[in-house]
Amino acid sequence: MTIELRKFGTTLISRQTGKEAFLAAQSLLKDVKEGETLEVDFDGVLTFSPSWGDEFLTPLLNTYGDRLVLKNTSNLSVKATLEILQTTLGKQFKVID
């Protein structure tokens, strides 16, 4: 399954909106089958920040682990955010481009 982040907005920067997005995503996530890969696509995202990312990506990484795959992460703020989240969490995201 693929989650297109741009459907949640293109300026993804606050903790509050990250939390709302995560709650909204639950209805999509219930269809992820056991063993299925969950792709999060950053295509179209203009600005991303650690606050939003921590609310949305951190719980996904904790739940799906290696099955979580991030793609189209070349935006500078996406790259910088993933870097700090990985340092904070002590875990790596699986990224494909």
Add this chain to the structure above:
Amino acid sequence: MNDNIEKDDFITISEAAELLAVSIMTLRRWDESGRLSSVRRKEGGHRYYRKKDIEVFLEDLFSLAKDWVLSNAEFPKGFYCQTSAIFLARITKMETLMMQNKDAKDMFSLLTSVAGEIGNNSYDHNIGKWIDTPGIFFGYDLNKKQIVLADRGVGILETLRGVKPELKTHKEALEVAFTEIISSRRPEARGNGLKYVRNVISKNPINLAFQTGDAKLTMQGNSANLNIENVKEDLRGCLVLISY
């Protein structure tokens, strides 16, 4: 007023009040204190304002923000974001303008995320604790290449004491905020936003001045060095200047 000067160069006090989004009373006070001077056609007559003076006044974002955090001085409402939703709307506008601006377009996402983290920190850490005015000052000037943010919240020291009660000074608190990874504690989540800010600045031509209480941190672009010093003016909350 000098009659040789075109009347078009001047506006009335009510027009100035509308333009700056402050009350006429405030303009009179600013006039008396010299903060924004008016001119009069004749002694004791109506106050008029030079359009140029209003422009210059609005351009000095840092002074407007500083006067607010230091002494709760009124400032033009266009810079006030009472809630994070208003801040989000205004920072999205900045992002759009930056994408079309020659000086900012290569770094627009980093500048927006850095300003976003600092601004959102103010809301996340002060919710339910605002002392007098909820919300933040947020202004930017793409010609001067600067972004100004400020809040009259509790400041970094009091915020961090919640997790590190041993902290004593604003200086120590600033250092911790920019250097130590503080693990996420639910329900009080922390995004380590200021470590992110430092990381971005260390690799990009973005400068930062961040004051809280009586401590001021400065960072020069493309360097991770933090210069933290005590300053004379002790301010409430935070006052931040990002330049690029």
